[in-house]
Amino acid sequence: MPEDGVHDSQLLKGVLSLALMRLLADRESYGYELVTRLHDLGLTEVQDGSVYPALGRLERDGHVTSRLVASTSGAARKYYRLSTTGYAALEHIELAWQSLVGALEPILSKAVPAKPKEALP
Amino acid sequence: MNEGALTKKDRMHIEIAVRKIDWELDGRIPRARRRQILNELRSNLTEAAQHVGVEQAVQQLGDLKALANSYLELYRSRFDVRAGAFWAFIAYAAIQLLGIALFLAFRAGVAAGGAHGASYSFDLWQGFGQGFGPFAGKVGADGNTFELLIGSPAHLLIVLLAFAIGSTYQGIRARRRT
Numbered sequence: 001m002p003e004d005g006v007h008d009s010q011l012l013k014g015v016l017s018l019a020l021m022r023l024l025a026d027r028e029s030y031g032y033e034l035v036t037r038l039h040d041l042g043l044t045e046v047q048d049g050s051v052y053p054a055l056g057r058l059e060r061d062g063h064v065t066s067r068l069v070a071s072t073s074g075a076a077r078k079y080y081r082l083s084t085t086g087y088a089a090l091e092h093i094e095l096a097w098q099s100l101v102g103a104l105e106p107i108l109s110k111a112v113p114a115k116p117k118e119a120l121p
Numbered sequence: 122m123n124e125g126a127l128t129k130k131d132r133m134h135i136e137i138a139v140r141k142i143d144w145e146l147d148g149r150i151p152r153a154r155r156r157q158i159l160n161e162l163r164s165n166l167t168e169a170a171q172h173v174g175v176e177q178a179v180q181q182l183g184d185l186k187a188l189a190n191s192y193l194e195l196y197r198s199r200f201d202v203r204a205g206a207f208w209a210f211i212a213y214a215a216i217q218l219l220g221i222a223l224f225l226a227f228r229a230g231v232a233a234g235g236a237h238g239a240s241y242s243f244d245l246w247q248g249f250g251q252g253f254g255p256f257a258g259k260v261g262a263d264g265n266t267f268e269l270l271i272g273s274p275a276h277l278l279i280v281l282l283a284f285a286i287g288s289t290y291q292g293i294r295a296r297r298r299t
Contacts, residue, residue, distance in 0.1 A: 035165075049183035074164065076160070
């Protein structure tokens with residue numbers, strides 16, 4: 001796993017929804033809990049401020065449902081869980097992701113040369 | 122950790138952050154949705170503050186304006202009430218400035234015409250009857266006292282029109298952009 005701070009924030013933004021859906025497929029969670037679960041996975045660059053709207057987007061798109069649960073810490077927590085369409089979407093996105101990784105693998109697995117070869121005449 | 126761990130100052134800090142986001146959302150997304158967002162943010166911030174401290178919790182939200190914009194992209198209303206209010210104010214200010222300019226020109230004209238012993242009034246447009254406005258005024262007999270129309274049915278009509286156009290246009294433009 002890469003060290004803290006080496007994940008590209010733009011890359012993370014692109015896969016945040018996938019990561020959130022995958023985590024929610026495992027267990028119903030509320031916003032801050034999802035942030036800590038992502039951080040525990042080593043994705044410490046993910047900011048709370050990007051996770052909360054991402055959850056809103058997933059809910060708007062019907063991929064997750066939510067319910068309020070009273071909390072001992074004060075205001076009620078909003079728990080999210082993957083919906084039926086969310087499971088279908090997750091399956092689709094996971095396949096797309098695997099396909100992308102597979103397509104990039106031949107390029108990325110090669111050692112990076114010190115300088116590029118000259119163009120062919 | 123429990124809520125007791127948070128001091129009044131901590132809760133105030135959380136509330137300030139929530140209110141900053143609320144300021145950006147006010148009038149731009151439906152009220153019920155806004156309340157849901159703020160409650161969820163407050164709950165998450167409280168939770169985070171209990172684990173990492175309130176300063177860090179707020180910092181982890183990132184740029185509050187950017188966060189508010191993310192919510193706006195998601196839930197923006199068809200009408201932007203704040204933009205409507207802004208354009209209504211601009212329209213009113215513009216009418217008043219134009220009215221003052223017209224009035225000063227009228228007063229100068231009256232003075233140049235050698236006015237004496239009488240009051241002079243003007244009502245630029247009486248399409249819907251006298252006093253409809255928006256440009257009307259009166260110069261006193263001594264040339265120093267004057268009256269200028271600052272509120273009329275025409276003022277109201279123009280301000281309402283500016284509000285309607287401003288709020289709708291801004292809402293449509295923002296939705297297209299996102």
